[in-house]
Amino acid sequence: MTPNQPTDHRRGFLKDCLLRHCGMGLGATALASVISQSQSTAAPASGGAGALPGDGLHFPARAKRVIFLFMAGAPSQIDLFDDKPDLHQQFGKPLPPSVSNGQRVTAMTKGKAQIVAPSMFSFAPQGQSGIQMSELLPHLSNVADDLCIIKSLNTDAINHDPAKTLFCTGSQIPGKASMGSWLSYGLGRMNENLPDFVVMNSAYWTGGTGNVQALYSRLWGSGFLPSKHQGVSFQPSGDPVLFLSNPPGVIKSSRRQMLDLVTELNEQHLDAIGDPEIKTTIAQQQMAFRMQTSVPELTDLSDEPEHVLARYGPEVHKSGSFARNCLLARRMVERGVRFVQLFHRGWDHHVGLPKKLRGQAYDVDQPSAGLIADLKQRGLLDDTLIVFGGEFGRTTFCQGKLTPTNYGRDHHPRCFSVWMAGGGIKGGMTYGQTDEFSYNVVENPVHVRDFNATILHQLGIDHKRLTFPFRGLDQRLTGVEEAHVVRQILA
């Protein structure tokens, strides 16, 4: 996919100029200056944009990095975060039609009776703040005062594929740029040896292998943005980064000799033909060579003391686990990776939810709590934003047979819960309210667009002004409809 306009090309070119002048490290300042240049010729500030902070971002950044824990398949908000103690009285009763009010459902439960299934799990107040937390999340309960739980998230899509695509790229239609690639495009690199946007998919999960949804590389793709902004997927086995290892028999000395030869011949070619793009090739080959050292160093956990590993729970010892990926995420943000996105699948609990949800909670509870604590202890939580959530919620009514200890839930886009921690977000609070069935939002709705706008805001970006022209539109992560930063949760 390609940029659209001559000016746009120039923007890309400008970046290349900067790249060439500043060497490989195109830091936030350099790129922010692109944003700032554009502002300097903007209309005289009339209270709108206001003065720019010194670093050239739209706002002062409260977060420098993001770790996005994406729960693909959609966890049940009623069983994890959105406590409805009174719902037990409704066990087995039909959901009043006034509540669902013509809401569309999936093909799986269309035309079927909607019988209320209260959560079988108990909730208790936790921490100073007294946030109600599910018994399934004992470790997260310990860090409740760091969490901001938003209970009023809502989305437009009712099926996984479009909903995940909407959450990750701002549109249900494939082809748009993902959040991480927007940040890479808008903010540039913070390090010289690693990608700025990394994706890690769990290789396994505990909540059963049925009802698992596919992932698509578009969820971390660059869409219409240049592909250098796409997420780099780290692999749980083999080379962590594709094609990282030398071919068999290519040893360090021969690799070095090869690169020296290639560089010299490239330089000769540059002298002969004149195209400065050859310099970029030379620089990128050098960076590839450096990555051959920096990536193994990143994924080698032998320098992690036992007490740190223990924070992330027992699964941290297994390659491809969510726990291992949380630890790797911490190591990445420490090394200047700006956006790390973890995908953990297995949440699509249409039937047999209690057992499967227990397994899933085991997978993520201790590692994500450990990640918060670990970052906090290192002083990184203040400017690292952690986000945890799936593509939609699950229905209050049962799918399949209902018993007190077994039930299933269908997809529910009208309300679901996510949490944030660190990165300038208030801890120890909940935001938004749903009705007594956890069916409709009754207070402070947060659309996925608002949520994404808020993430960008914390990084110093006005979602309306980070744009890219493609197919006749100034594309942006939040799309063409209104989106609002959720100011009440900002610290």
Next chain:
Amino acid sequence: MRRSCCLLLGVLTGLVWCGEARSAGSDERIVSFNQDVRPILSDTCFFCHGPDEEDRQADVRLDVAGHVDLDELVARITSDDPDLLMPPPDSHKTLSPDQIETLTRWVDQGARYEKHWSFAPPADVAPPAIPGGQELSNGIDRFVVAALDKRGMTLNEAADKRTLIRRVTMDLTGLPPTREQIHAFLDDDSPQAYENLVDRLLESPHYGEHRARYWLDLVRFADTNGLHHDHYREMTPYRDWVIRAFNDNLPMDEFTIAQIAGDLFEQPSTDQLIASGFNRLHLIIDRGTALPEESFMRNVVDRVSAVGTAFLGLTLECAVCHDHKYDPITQRDFYQFYAFFNNFDGEPETGGRRGLDFKRGLQPPYLELPSEDQQQELARLNRQIAEVQSSLKQLEQAAKAGEQASKSNDDQPTRKQLDDELKRLQAARDQLIESIPATLIMKERAEIRPAHILVRGNYDQPGEAVQRDTPRFLPPMKSDRSIKTRMDLAQWLVDPDNPLTARVAVNRFWQQLFGVGIVKTSEDFGAQGEPPSHPELLDYLTNQFIESGWNVKALLRRIVLSQTYRQSSTATPQQYIADPENRWLARGSRYRYDAEVIRDQVLAVSGLLNPTLYGRSVKPPQPEGLWKIVAMPYSYPRVFEPDQGDKIYRRSVYSFWKRGLPPPQMTIFDAPTRESCSARRERTNTPLQALVLMNEQQYFTAAMTLASQLLRQSEISDQQRIEWAYESITSKIPSASAMDRMIDALKQFQSVYRDNPEAAETMISLANSQSVSDRLPNADLAAMTMLVHSLLNLDATKTRE
């Protein structure tokens, strides 16, 4: 943001889009609405003051003449009062001083509006006369030179013959010239040498493969459905048809009609039916999660968007929910267009996981394409099955009769034998059917499905009913049928009065040869697209194209024979920086090759390439586990199983394309996922690309294969071997200093591998290449492999020039 970057770069480089006016030093220049004014108005003003009624502010529209007091416009854009200033500060849109001056001057000069350039028919233009340009026999050159003249620039000198044969061979076939082909061309001193070369290349079967690849990006051809389970789908006969169509030089108008409406010919040929599969290339979800009504609507929108992008260069899909913000496409226009494509006679979602269709990646309607042998074999099996079935039936009847006569049942063994035979025959038939090629096609329902404007684009909110028709701002359809058909639409697309279809096609072919189109935004010829750099040249080529009978080979031939195309790409760094994409064509274009070209070239120069044409998709090896961590338990296929043998060395156009995770060797080099139509690719330069070239297994095997061939030629020296490799890979002869450096490097490699014999051993034992001879000394082979592999990693190898 963009605007000021433009300004800033204008300062940096002295080249801005409107640089023409400045270099001419004249303030009297007439401002062109299409070239200068519309792009500003469209980007800055049309969102609120454009074609869309719903969002129009203050009832002011600027996209058509006579709706607004233009002096007021000037007052507003220059106002100091933020309450009056346009665009308003909260729109985050601004006008640069240059743009304000352009608009002011346009108003001063009488504010003449023009029809958007691409909606007006191509002008009947003759190439300009160039003083002293008698040698410019090709009209293309005269347009280009005239544009260069205005900027005080000139054409570069001609490229040398080695550069030229490499360039034109790669551009026309996607494969590099062999050493023999290079030498034959060098030795041919006749004035027709180049022309003959071009004609030979246009007749190569690889020409069609290369052209097809661009087309397959455009129509998002792939081997999986792209949604939910992302199951397999089979449409490779469509790909084969595209390749054949280019090789046979099927006129582009027929190529267009066959795809839009091939199924609607009175007696469609097999090829026309296959081509109608264009309408089935959209993403499609499998049954069970989405609502079929919604899936249906999404499929139709996807189909319509593809027609917009591929044939019209319009973003029709922008009018699904509301009138287009920038182009005069109303929501009604969209759904009238939609009505041509909503009458599909098939399911909106793919079926269950059982049965032969699923295994074969087919969803009705589809077309079976058995060979004659397969046909006969199928008939034979059907006959045998019928015979066995009839024997069984007789047996049953006999048994029934026997029961009535209370006779004992002694035919069990015969029955068992027949049952087994039946099972065997049916299994054989299933196996045969699975091997029969087939492809999805388009089919119209007998009864026309009504179409409605969908309120805000919601599938479940039908509004006013609409009839099939084309957008009002384009010439009307000529068909006199009361209910228009898709065939009428196809005819309308290629009608000489249609201002878009031929232009859009010509521009894309130009893009394939110069890296950038005359219109850079080859997917968008609307108001938000970029105006053409050489509008008259585009019109001239378009008119010629139509007059030639939409003859693609003739068009490409004309372009590659021009001096413009044959220029050297050598320039100063300043010239490269001043015009990085070579829009003014003062030199040969230089850009990184596409992923497929890079891979195919590696295979070709090493001799590994399997040049077989056509057929089902193949799976060259990729790193393990990639599909598994994105697939669902019942995704089909779920695990990537690489092909064996020489299938893995087929050209990349035949590689299996899973939309959920396409081959990383391709996507890392900017290949699109084929989830949406893509008219052009970005060309990035990244460390991950460097890693592919450094470490990908097949690329390394290729290096070793060529190295072993070189070493087996015992009669030549290392220097000759290096020269051979260099020439095979780059089509050039190395300079003396490059040669010295390479000889030196080879010695270093040899010394490393003599000191590390186990490393050499590992390299050679794991290479797993049949053509590697074990009689060669390990250290020598390892060293030569490293040298060849270095050459495969050169910038000059992955880049045009």
